[in-house]
Amino acid sequence: MPIASDLLRAGRSEELWQMCCGFLDLNISQFMEIQERLLLKQLELLNKCQLGRKLLRGKTPQTLDEFRHSVPLTTYKDYCPELMEKQEDVLPGKPVLWARSSGRSGDYNCKWLPLTQDYIDCLSVLLYGIGMLSCARYKGDVSRIPRDAKLLYSVAPKPYISGTFADVLRMQTPLEYLPSSEESEKMTFEERISLGFQQALDKGLDYFFGLSMVLVKVGDKLIENSGKIDIKPYIKRPRALYRLAKGLVKSKLARRPLMPKDVWDVKGIIGSGIDSWVYKDKIVDFWGKEPLDLYSSTEGGVIATQAWDYDGMTFIPNLNLLEFIPEEEQLKNLMDGSYQPKTLLLDELRAGETYEIVITSFHGGALVRYRIGDIIKITYLKNETLGISIPQMSFERRSDGIIDLAVIRLTEKTLWQILEESGIKYQDWVAYKVPGVQVLDLYIEPKEDYKDKKEELEALIYDRIMRSYETLVEDMYDFRVKIHFLENGFFSNYSMQKQKEGADLAHIKPPHINPRGEILQRLLGDTEETIVISKPDKIKDKTITAQEPKEEKISL
Numbered sequence: 001m002p003i004a005s006d007l008l009r010a011g012r013s014e015e016l017w018q019m020c021c022g023f024l025d026l027n028i029s030q031f032m033e034i035q036e037r038l039l040l041k042q043l044e045l046l047n048k049c050q051l052g053r054k055l056l057r058g059k060t061p062q063t064l065d066e067f068r069h070s071v072p073l074t075t076y077k078d079y080c081p082e083l084m085e086k087q088e089d090v091l092p093g094k095p096v097l098w099a100r101s102s103g104r105s106g107d108y109n110c111k112w113l114p115l116t117q118d119y120i121d122c123l124s125v126l127l128y129g130i131g132m133l134s135c136a137r138y139k140g141d142v143s144r145i146p147r148d149a150k151l152l153y154s155v156a157p158k159p160y161i162s163g164t165f166a167d168v169l170r171m172q173t174p175l176e177y178l179p180s181s182e183e184s185e186k187m188t189f190e191e192r193i194s195l196g197f198q199q200a201l202d203k204g205l206d207y208f209f210g211l212s213m214v215l216v217k218v219g220d221k222l223i224e225n226s227g228k229i230d231i232k233p234y235i236k237r238p239r240a241l242y243r244l245a246k247g248l249v250k251s252k253l254a255r256r257p258l259m260p261k262d263v264w265d266v267k268g269i270i271g272s273g274i275d276s277w278v279y280k281d282k283i284v285d286f287w288g289k290e291p292l293d294l295y296s297s298t299e300g301g302v303i304a305t306q307a308w309d310y311d312g313m314t315f316i317p318n319l320n321l322l323e324f325i326p327e328e329e330q331l332k333n334l335m336d337g338s339y340q341p342k343t344l345l346l347d348e349l350r351a352g353e354t355y356e357i358v359i360t361s362f363h364g365g366a367l368v369r370y371r372i373g374d375i376i377k378i379t380y381l382k383n384e385t386l387g388i389s390i391p392q393m394s395f396e397r398r399s400d401g402i403i404d405l406a407v408i409r410l411t412e413k414t415l416w417q418i419l420e421e422s423g424i425k426y427q428d429w430v431a432y433k434v435p436g437v438q439v440l441d442l443y444i445e446p447k448e449d450y451k452d453k454k455e456e457l458e459a460l461i462y463d464r465i466m467r468s469y470e471t472l473v474e475d476m477y478d479f480r481v482k483i484h485f486l487e488n489g490f491f492s493n494y495s496m497q498k499q500k501e502g503a504d505l506a507h508i509k510p511p512h513i514n515p516r517g518e519i520l521q522r523l524l525g526d527t528e529e530t531i532v533i534s535k536p537d538k539i540k541d542k543t544i545t546a547q548e549p550k551e552e553k554i555s556l
Contacts, residue, residue, distance in 0.1 A: 093364015312392025
């Protein structure tokens, strides 16, 4: 099979699109046929290996239905010690790479997952296709794909999955990472980003893949320094000088501060995680390009991606078998840990419902009916605009990422939206609820001093929560809000410490909802004055304003 970049250079556009993005043309029956065919191949491998026999519990299912009804669901503990000790001889396929993830649950320092050559081959094609989708304007559009792409290296290095993605993509196209992967492995995250953008001034920038907050911070920094950029250091760097000068002229003509879109013409932006949604509007404003959202994980690789309309995400058929636990089944399992939740397949889902996702690895992978711990929502059963016949999804939250206040159930997404819409300037936040107590503890590291606006801040957050549930009877609400202000630098210090410990970029920040163990101890040990309110009077829709902080960690 030819690689993607060869097809691009040869002008074989239709063949390239079909190879990398053809899954978007599948109907639901075709999707399910691929799922079952690859599962049956995987079952043959599982039946022949030690780990497979352990996970199948002696069963030998011959069909998809038999597999779902006879094999129990699993979590990472079911793969220990085999995966933690990298016991390759017990696996269904020989791994050529091992990817690692930080143990989000706190039960493991990390989680190791094996990747076979067949898996990596499929993954590389898919990753190139995602790059195509990030710069396409319509179906089959390959006109903006650069032949020799320059991509900012803003991800964690191998063996973390984000760095593994970056490495695997090279199988399909030559790439120049800024900075190089060899340089990046010797640097901190902040050093990588700073050097990467300095190099991008000389060489240009085609793609960005990584944390959305990086793009926002760079935009903020350019705007902050727009009127005081010293061009003298760039005199000996003609390409950087030209790029900056052209950008300054563009911004002057537009009568606004300098923005990244004035300096770089980025072809594609690919984000992953819930923060992509939070920063979407700012990224469009700063960079002139909408970010393509991606649902991925160490365990499942790429599970779903947006297309060129940047709306719902379409599921990927050929990396994992996809099963879905309905919300009512999750609740039964929560009440009774011994209860085995029933699952649905993709062709059985309903629009508007939320599900916990379950995966089984294809291509010799190790995972069998594995609970990732993520909750997704089916937004539509089809994308009528683009002619995509596969159900569309959005990422909602982690399965344990919810604060239950009787009739009010606050997710990370809900709280983040409340904070963003309020206009409060903050570095980061964490929310926590003591079991059995109807109190929302909200830990915020503010960018500026809010001492004179504490009561307004509390009332504003409470009011936003109430509006989110305005269809309910107000008398049913019986909870309090506690706000804890964290000292300046709390989150940056925490991130620096996690990086020193070798954590993946996805895990260098505390979880926003219900942190545990060491994280909670740090929060409780660093809180200052606490303000408590309960059912305040409704306030007018106000936006709290404050000056931006003087210091930023990402520099140009």
